[in-house]
Amino acid sequence: MRHGMYGYTLGRDSEHRKATFRNLASALFQHGQITTTKPKAKAVQPFVEKLISLAKVGDLHSRRRAIAILQDRRQHFVLNGGQNPDTDIEVADKTIIQKLFDDIAPLYKDRSGGYTRIIKLATHRIGDGTDHVVLQLVGEDDSRPKPGASSRRRKQADARTAFAGQLRKGEKAQVVEQVEDEAPADDAPEATEVEADTTTAVADEPQTDAAPETDAESTDEESKD
Numbered sequence: 001m002r003h004g005m006y007g008y009t010l011g012r013d014s015e016h017r018k019a020t021f022r023n024l025a026s027a028l029f030q031h032g033q034i035t036t037t038k039p040k041a042k043a044v045q046p047f048v049e050k051l052i053s054l055a056k057v058g059d060l061h062s063r064r065r066a067i068a069i070l071q072d073r074r075q076h077f078v079l080n081g082g083q084n085p086d087t088d089i090e091v092a093d094k095t096i097i098q099k100l101f102d103d104i105a106p107l108y109k110d111r112s113g114g115y116t117r118i119i120k121l122a123t124h125r126i127g128d129g130t131d132h133v134v135l136q137l138v139g140e141d142d143s144r145p146k147p148g149a150s151s152r153r154r155k156q157a158d159a160r161t162a163f164a165g166q167l168r169k170g171e172k173a174q175v176v177e178q179v180e181d182e183a184p185a186d187d188a189p190e191a192t193e194v195e196a197d198t199t200t201a202v203a204d205e206p207q208t209d210a211a212p213e214t215d216a217e218s219t220d221e222e223s224k225d
Contacts, residue, residue, distance in 0.1 A: 008043035021047045022070055024135075026096050028116075029104060030075050033136035037125060041118050041135040048135075052115045055105035063101060072097045107139060114138065 010017055024044045027034045036044075051070060054062050075092035094102070108115050121132040 007046075008039055010039060010043055020044075024048075025051060025070060026073065028135060028137065029096050029100050032139075033134055035121070035132060035134055038118075038120070038131045038133045041133045045116055045118065045135065049113065049115055051100065052105060052108060053113075055101045056108060058101060058105065063097065066097055066100065070096060070100075075099065104137065111138075 010020065012020065020040070021044050024034065024036065024040060025048050028044075028048060051066060054066050072095050074095055076090070115138055117136050117138055119134040119136060121134060123132045124130065125132060
């Protein structure tokens, strides 16, 4: 049984894995976000969170610990899209540690954790098909990156949703047509009025029959007299 084993090994030995974490964390602190594979992003996320928590302390001891872990290297920026690597590389005035302690750590003084986010993209790495993700520093006024072009499965799901909406609209149109066809049924109250008139007429008929009886009685009385 292997005790004390945790985290992602990434198919590397300890030294290679530490170097990978340092490179990914340095690129993240330099640019604010990086595009990498999902296993690497999940593996380096706790490493980055601990460094930011260490930088929030801000004392000399914390700075020396961060230098021992991350190394105090200069920031390098590539200009003009990297068309000419010999002339497009620019070295910044601040180092990675200075930017971490001076610029990044103050942004999270009121936050106790959760300094990064992982956003899955629709692209995959050619070869093994590993998912691509964006590892990004969380900020107040930053915007989430677009997840890229929609996948084939997403397009199929959107097409199904649109088709279902058309079917629902067609059913509503059919219901409206049926209601319009059944509109003459509203004249039913008039028929009931006619029936009511006939019933009243029938009810009045016995009264008309009772009149001749009274006349006959009157003639009989006259004959007796």
